[in-house]
Amino acid sequence: MNEDELKGGVRYTVGKVEKTIGDTVESRDWQVDGVVDQVAGGVQHGYGRVRSIVEDAVDAAPELAEVARDHVKASAARVADAAKHGGKVAIDTVRDTPVLWGIAAAMGGYALAWLVHGRHDK
Template sequence: MVDTDRITGAAREIGGKAQSAVGDLVGDRRAQVEGRFREAQGRGEHLAGEARDALRDAADTAVDYAEDAYERGRHGARQGARTVTHAMEETPLLALLLAGAAGYGLALLVHGRR
């Protein structure tokens, strides 16, 4: 999406160049100065529009990367859950022993040694 400042800035810049050129031809100092001012103002507006467009593009790219990272993380979590479930089904005694050890470790952390 093109920012409107780019369009209006380019138009103002061209108008300023034309006014300045006419001022140069007829020797009108005021027209020359006003034309150069409008040209600089238009250039600044155009640059502001370009910067706004660049920021918008960067934000869109960042959102795309974040969505991709979220999807990859979600996929990895699902795959890990499947792997753990499969391992528990294959070796239920080992899974039970590991769960007991984890529970004992948590109990020690919560209640401490007395």
């Protein structure tokens, strides 16, 4: 496991926690930050996995090292651009539809209250 895999996994986990906290306290900022960190952490972890695979391949076949490095760099750039775009889309969606998020939060709160307290018809 290399540094990118580790840091990406940690960032993804932190993002999950941030999103959960945001859902619980109904904070859009926490929700958005959580989603962005999940996406970025997943990308970084994926990049680290690709790096590990390429490094293993380099050890096994030195003559392919330069070609593999070029492909990894190009792929990582495309993945990073896609993740950045996905994060922006997530942020824009939350900002553009606050009523929808408010309704979703209210429904979630109602469902949680119903599960906790429930109706006990006798």
